[in-house]
Amino acid sequence: xxxxxxxxxxxxxxxxxxxxxxxxxxxxxxxxxxxxxxxxxxxxxxxxxxxxxxxxxxxxxxxxxxxxxxxxxxxxxxxxxxxxxxxxxxxxxxxxxxxxxxxxxxxxxxxxxxxxxxxxxxxxxxxxxxxxxxxxxxxxxxxxxxxxxxxxxxxxxxxxxxxxxxxxxxxxxxxxxxxxxxxxxxxxxxxxxxxxxxxxxxxxxxxxxxxxxxxxxxxxxxxxxxxxxxxxxxxxxxxxxxxxxxxxxxxxxxxxxxxxxxxxxxxxxxxxxxxxxx
Amino acid sequence: xxxxxxxxxxxxxxxxxxxxxxxxxxxxxxxxxxxxxxxxxxxxxxxxxxxxxxxxxxxxxxxxxxxxxxxxxxxxxxxxxxxxxxxxxxxxxxxxxxxxxxxxxxxxxxxxxxxxxxxxxxxxxxxxxxxxxxxxxxxxxxxxxxxxxxxxxxxxxxxxxxxxxxxxxxxxxxxxxxxxxxxxxxxxxxxxxxxxxxxxxxxxxxxxxxxxxxxxxxxxxxxxxxxxxxxxxxxxxxxxxxxxxxxxxxxxxxxxxxxxxxxxxxxxxxxxxxxxxxxxxxxxxxxxxxxxxxxxxxxxxxxxxxxxxxxxxxxxxxxxxxxxxxxxxxxxxxxxxxxxxxxxxxxxxxxxxxxxxxxxxxxxxxxxxxxxxxxxxxxxxxxxxxxxxxxxxxxxxxxxxxxxxxxxxxxxxxxxxxxxxxxxxxxxxxxxxxxxxxxxxxxxxxx
Amino acid sequence: xxxxxxxxxxxxxxxxxxxxxxxxxxxxxxxxxxxxxxxxxxxxxxxxxxxxxxxxxxxxxxxxxxxxxxxxxxxxxxxxxxxxxxxxxxxxxxxxxxxxxxxxxxxxxxxxxxxxxxxxxxxxxxxxxxxxxxxxxxxxxxxxxxxxxxxxxxxxxxxxxxxxxxxxxxxxxxxxxxxxxxxxxxxxxxxxxxxxxxxxxxxxxxxxxxxxxxxxxxxxxxxxxxxxxxxxxxxxxxxxxxxxxxxxxxxxxxxxxxxxxxxxxxxx
Numbered sequence: 001x002x003x004x005x006x007x008x009x010x011x012x013x014x015x016x017x018x019x020x021x022x023x024x025x026x027x028x029x030x031x032x033x034x035x036x037x038x039x040x041x042x043x044x045x046x047x048x049x050x051x052x053x054x055x056x057x058x059x060x061x062x063x064x065x066x067x068x069x070x071x072x073x074x075x076x077x078x079x080x081x082x083x084x085x086x087x088x089x090x091x092x093x094x095x096x097x098x099x100x101x102x103x104x105x106x107x108x109x110x111x112x113x114x115x116x117x118x119x120x121x122x123x124x125x126x127x128x129x130x131x132x133x134x135x136x137x138x139x140x141x142x143x144x145x146x147x148x149x150x151x152x153x154x155x156x157x158x159x160x161x162x163x164x165x166x167x168x169x170x171x172x173x174x175x176x177x178x179x180x181x182x183x184x185x186x187x188x189x190x191x192x193x194x195x196x197x198x199x200x201x202x203x204x205x206x207x208x209x210x211x212x213x214x215x216x217x218x219x220x221x222x223x224x225x226x227x228x229x230x231x232x233x234x235x236x237x238x239x240x241x242x243x244x245x246x247x248x249x250x251x252x253x254x255x256x257x258x259x260x261x262x263x264x265x266x267x268x269x270x271x272x273x274x275x276x277x278x
Numbered sequence: 279x280x281x282x283x284x285x286x287x288x289x290x291x292x293x294x295x296x297x298x299x300x301x302x303x304x305x306x307x308x309x310x311x312x313x314x315x316x317x318x319x320x321x322x323x324x325x326x327x328x329x330x331x332x333x334x335x336x337x338x339x340x341x342x343x344x345x346x347x348x349x350x351x352x353x354x355x356x357x358x359x360x361x362x363x364x365x366x367x368x369x370x371x372x373x374x375x376x377x378x379x380x381x382x383x384x385x386x387x388x389x390x391x392x393x394x395x396x397x398x399x400x401x402x403x404x405x406x407x408x409x410x411x412x413x414x415x416x417x418x419x420x421x422x423x424x425x426x427x428x429x430x431x432x433x434x435x436x437x438x439x440x441x442x443x444x445x446x447x448x449x450x451x452x453x454x455x456x457x458x459x460x461x462x463x464x465x466x467x468x469x470x471x472x473x474x475x476x477x478x479x480x481x482x483x484x485x486x487x488x489x490x491x492x493x494x495x496x497x498x499x500x501x502x503x504x505x506x507x508x509x510x511x512x513x514x515x516x517x518x519x520x521x522x523x524x525x526x527x528x529x530x531x532x533x534x535x536x537x538x539x540x541x542x543x544x545x546x547x548x549x550x551x552x553x554x555x556x557x558x559x560x561x562x563x564x565x566x567x568x569x570x571x572x573x574x575x576x577x578x579x580x581x582x583x584x585x586x587x588x589x590x591x592x593x594x595x596x597x598x599x600x601x602x603x604x605x606x607x608x609x610x611x612x613x614x615x616x617x618x619x620x621x622x623x624x625x626x627x628x629x630x631x632x633x634x635x636x637x638x639x640x641x642x643x644x645x646x647x648x649x650x651x652x653x654x655x656x657x658x659x660x661x662x663x664x665x666x667x668x669x670x671x672x673x674x675x676x677x678x679x680x681x682x683x684x685x686x687x688x689x690x691x692x693x694x695x696x697x698x699x700x701x702x703x704x705x706x707x708x709x710x711x712x713x714x715x716x717x718x719x720x721x722x723x724x725x
Numbered sequence: 726x727x728x729x730x731x732x733x734x735x736x737x738x739x740x741x742x743x744x745x746x747x748x749x750x751x752x753x754x755x756x757x758x759x760x761x762x763x764x765x766x767x768x769x770x771x772x773x774x775x776x777x778x779x780x781x782x783x784x785x786x787x788x789x790x791x792x793x794x795x796x797x798x799x800x801x802x803x804x805x806x807x808x809x810x811x812x813x814x815x816x817x818x819x820x821x822x823x824x825x826x827x828x829x830x831x832x833x834x835x836x837x838x839x840x841x842x843x844x845x846x847x848x849x850x851x852x853x854x855x856x857x858x859x860x861x862x863x864x865x866x867x868x869x870x871x872x873x874x875x876x877x878x879x880x881x882x883x884x885x886x887x888x889x890x891x892x893x894x895x896x897x898x899x900x901x902x903x904x905x906x907x908x909x910x911x912x913x914x915x916x917x918x919x920x921x922x923x924x925x926x927x928x929x930x931x932x933x934x935x936x937x938x939x940x941x942x943x944x945x946x947x948x949x950x951x952x953x954x955x956x957x958x959x960x961x962x963x964x965x966x967x968x969x970x971x972x973x974x975x976x977x978x979x980x981x982x983x984x985x986x987x988x989x990x991x992x993x
Contacts, residue, residue, distance in 0.1 A: 015797065032823055032827060125965070127734075127966075133370065207814050213936075229932075232818050232822065233818055234360070238357045240542040240543055243826055250819035257815060258814075258815070261814045363958030538849050539852075672959070685943040706764065710963065711960065
């Protein structure tokens, strides 16, 4: 069936080699971050590529106890949970209304959603900043929560409508004919079905908010409200001569995401492509 | 369906009401400005100039809080790259720290002109401020707008062992630029990197401007004229030094990674003995002494490159200063703390921690015993001293001074192009910030 | 949504006609736009966003190649896919910081190249003004690659196996199978992803640039988002607003494109 056995062996080997190279280049920076974070500054300066032969927790200790990193992580966490929760909630309802409801202009609504996905947040920076200052929300977590939620909603709606479209109309009609009102249908049928998709949406949005830098840099400047990413970016400037320390900060910021990813991989990948594939 | 929409709408309204409520709940406490009862936030920067500064301040705060139990001070160390822009943004929000740090003169006076700060001389009596050195750097309308903490000079340093290895007299510093180039040539021939600096972030080039570039001027007023357009920056007396920097790079007298390592990383080169010559703040030199050994290095004035009166000027400046913000609710408490930092105990601790000289006449010169430090002190007492970067508007500094130097060290722009950049940035500054321009003009010509 | 987008959009357009301070804006008409257009830093930023567009075919091409290989039901495929996708979820800030050390002239990459006697390839990735933006592009590809792989893999999986089987029975070789049969079948997905990544490269690269090069040396690796942020940090709100309006214009064009492509993808 296939070409000569040797030909296919060569092909398989080269495929593996290709993939291995890709994987190594994907993993090396992570290795660099992790291994350097565990080295002392002196060891790093002597040999940046070296293996951590005398690993030390010094840098990690410094950033966790001497720097407000935990505070920043907490802020990032609060912001992520709040904005993602509100956005997902809104998206679920809005997508439901858009796909199964018969309200006028729902296609315009969806098109607008898609359109707004494209708007770069930076263009809204100045007016939103002015607004936050005027209402006194600047330097409070509410400012970024509001802004992020607003930014997440278009994509969330887009994603959810794509998913809801895959729910067979018959299910809905069957329930409706049994006398269930729209809300009940939502609760009993649509919601349970959208478990995996919602989970995916939540994870994607959470990653986006957690990783966001520009808006957090501008709106949250006080040390008590700073988020992890903007603190990390500042780190780079302040500790430029202590690479292990900076990378220890980077490591700490990456760990939650990696853990989340490893635990939810399967759903994540499947759900993400289901939404896009439509 | 309608029910769903109504529910959705209600949820949104409730959510936004909740947010609005929490936002508005920042109660406006009109507590009286009691110097012994306050929560202060201090945005601090000095570690780059004077390694050891952050620890010193932490200890001082601990001491002060012990003596004043109702006062709490939180220090927020700033990053060099965003020192000015972070404060500019804060000033726009009219909220932020009680005490902030900026570099002297323009970076301190610009927010003052914009009404974001209050003069410290309003809160500290003249009997105290007369002991502070270099207050003229932040003088405007007869008031002192910020408190100096330390003075730094930037001496030229060389590694005596590496000099010997290249066949140069280890005890002779290059006095003129011609000497410098001759020494560099011999060092390079011996396989030693002659001069070390980091310029990924542009501060290396900015220092070149302030140490070498000024040397064809007769007075700093000429630079002020160039800023407001009364003189042309394209005149070689202002911008001729860019060719010298370009030549240095072309001849290979700089470290090969000058364009990809940051300023702070560049400082490490001399301490790691990877380069034979460099310059650094008094604080950097104190660090290098520990790494290279006092016997193996020398300090001297910057080689003379230009022909103006400023060619023989030194470069002592308070560098960074501390001032009180307009929106602070505790200016008296802030002033009291800042004054505490000039008490004999604090000054001595500062010197011990950083090796940098306090900006206070009461600090006894006898406390300086290290031979290299004594030489630096002598340099710092030079009759004429000016740090030109302090006179450049911050936006122009960042977009032309820093960016221009980066263009040269990365080989991506010719000196002529850098001059064009300066001129375009100066005109942009004028058109984007007409108020600031007017204030600068008044300040510059009113002397 | 109206609040988060409508009000600021109007405000941004208004702001672009003023200069001066926050509190004391001065009407300057089109001067901000004129100033921006004649500012070489802006032109370079715009040019760099355009240059980054070149990263899109690289990322998609490579992603497609990986997906096709994985599609061959290769052993351990799921593990490979997990690893390849990992960079996508990592915070760009943290990764950018790591790369800013790795790519220094005497940093890890160059040291390794030199040790492997490939010293000729060792460049000043961050300090060379022509390469700085390439380094940014490299970082973007590194991180976005996984996303392309996952999307393409899913698309390939959803193809009916009969077509591929038929082609194989007809005697198609491996390459022919990939290029003539599989790829054309997922063309709409490729186009959709192209649009998404083009948008990414225009509007969502601030993190990478800020942390890797800060737009340097000079402004040779600046992008429009960075230019806006810089102007804003210097208090030049009017300038920032005018560039924002221009960026919005570009995004608007891309909106039209994405809608058109989506309609094609649904029809396919």
